[in-house]
Amino acid sequence: xxxxxxxxxxxxxxNLNRQIDYDSVTQEITFGPSCRVEELAARLKExxxxxxxxxxxxxxxxxxxxxxxxxxxxxxxxxxxxxWLTKIEIVVxxxxxxxxxxxxxxxxxxxxxxxxxxxFGVVTxxxxxxxxxxxxxxxxxxxxxxxxxxMTLMSWAIERGRDTPKYGTDLNLTIDYPEKFDPSYTxxxxxxxxxxxxxxxxxxxxxxxxxxxxxxxAYDKITPEVQESLLKxxxxxxxxxxxxxxxxxxxLGNAGNDRWQINSxxxxxxxxxxxxxxxxxxxxxxxxxxxxxxxxxxxDITPDEENACLSLPQDLYISxxxxxxxxxxxxxIYQPMRDHYRRAFPVAVGQYITEIDxxxxxxxxxxxxxxxxxxxxxxxxxxxxxxxxxxxKTFIRAHDKINRMKNKAQL
Numbered sequence: 244x245x246x247x248x249x250x251x252x253x254x255x256x257x258n259l260n261r262q263i264d265y266d267s268v269t270q271e272i273t274f275g276p277s278c279r280v281e282e283l284a285a286r287l288k289e290x291x292x293x294x295x296x297x298x299x300x301x302x303x304x305x306x307x308x309x310x311x312x313x314x315x316x317x318x319x320x321x322x323x324x325x326x327w328l329t330k331i332e333i334v335v336x337x338x339x340x341x342x343x344x345x346x347x348x349x350x351x352x353x354x355x356x357x358x359x360x361x362x363f364g365v366v367t368x369x370x371x372x373x374x375x376x377x378x379x380x381x382x383x384x385x386x387x388x389x390x391x392x393x394m395t396l397m398s399w400a401i402e403r404g405r406d407t408p409k410y411g412t413d414l415n416l417t418i419d420y421p422e423k424f425d426p427s428y429t430x431x432x433x434x435x436x437x438x439x440x441x442x443x444x445x446x447x448x449x450x451x452x453x454x455x456x457x458x459x460x461a462y463d464k465i466t467p468e469v470q471e472s473l474l475k476x477x478x479x480x481x482x483x484x485x486x487x488x489x490x491x492x493x494x495l496g497n498a499g500n501d502r503w504q505i506n507s508x509x510x511x512x513x514x515x516x517x518x519x520x521x522x523x524x525x526x527x528x529x530x531x532x533x534x535x536x537x538x539x540x541x542x543d544i545t546p547d548e549e550n551a552c553l554s555l556p557q558d559l560y561i562s563x564x565x566x567x568x569x570x571x572x573x574x575x576i577y578q579p580m581r582d583h584y585r586r587a588f589p590v591a592v593g594q595y596i597t598e599i600d601x602x603x604x605x606x607x608x609x610x611x612x613x614x615x616x617x618x619x620x621x622x623x624x625x626x627x628x629x630x631x632x633x634x635x636k637t638f639i640r641a642h643d644k645i646n647r648m649k650n651k652a653q654l
Contacts, residue, residue: 276305357553401443534566554615
């Protein structure tokens with residue numbers, strides 16, 4: 244568990260309020276922090292309601308929502324904790340249980356939504372609004388990607404995403420070796436002659452297939468250069484949450500003893516696309532093992548710092564998941580992607596807060612804006628003066644490091 248601190252406290256909430264209730268009058272769901280994404284999905288299916296939980300089935304609600312929540316169809320509806328959470332129950336450092344909302348303990352409600360593992364309380368319950376369900380659709384495109392066609396394919400894929408309507412669309416890009424999903428391969432070694440595949444999983448939420456085809460039609464514009472690398476194209480078809488969950492389980496490996504490291508950035512929206520792609524190229528193509536993967540998605544989250552601690556713009560979420568099973572690769576296996584993502588600092592506005600490493604600062608980046616961090620620290624001092632929850636110190640170190648680098652570059 245890389246984010247445990249020597250001498251720190253681990254609080255197990257696995258059985259805490261592990262139930263999901265629905266109020267048909269307020270149309271809100273209530274659930275505990277350990278309720279997993281797949282449990283939320285099953286309950287929502289029963290009541291024919293939608294709430295933008297996560298995409299990975301075994302992720303816990305607490306971590307997902309405190310970090311921000313890159314939930315279903317985030318591009319149009321915003322981060323889940325921005326626009327869907329209405330109230331949070333929290334045990335604060337002095338032992339009291341309090342409610343935080345837009346009208347009660349407002350500073351605590353602000354600080355909880357976006358501070359992730361730096362939050363200074365134990366969440367015991369969430370309340371979230373829901374809407375009526377619609378239908379999910381998907382089209383898939385798969386390409387062979389390499390050093391020569393990288394710029395062409397990545398530019399095309401991202402620009403087509405930017406041409407796609409935000410509301411009701413969920414646009415995802417992965418890069419990996421096809422052998423990653425083949426159970427006949429049992430080692431971490433990349434197969435001789437292995438070729439990387441870029442896959443676009445393009446989802447949308449609409450009442451009928453005609454609307455779905457329209458929402459995802461930007462990807463019909465395939466240039467001859469892109470066509471040369473196309474391996475497969477599946478038309479728009481019905482999908483279920485369970486279908487996506489099954490794919491996510493495969494994405495995270497074939498066995499139960501997999502080890503992982505995730506490095507990420509969120510791009511600076513003011514940086515030209517060509518410069519961004521050049522900076523992240525090693526992180527996209529130099530995967531160290533057979534089971535490693537790239538995951539990139541269009542988030543289009545515009546922060547409202549007055550509303551929540553979540554304060555960095557999230558245009559594209561860009562990450563590499565280094566996967567391995569052989570413990571003898573440690574600790575050397577950690578460093579290549581740390582170095583690649585450190586190289587990408589100049590094109591990044593920060594990183595998603597779930598990937599900050601409290602035990603190694605090499606690839607850590609900003610997780611909040613400077614003004615949001617200053618506000619967060621003041622609120623934290625009020626509620627946790629004895630520093631029972633110390634993870635905030637990692638935020639300070641990362642921000643100071645990045646600001647020093649920027650100041651040095653400007654000299």
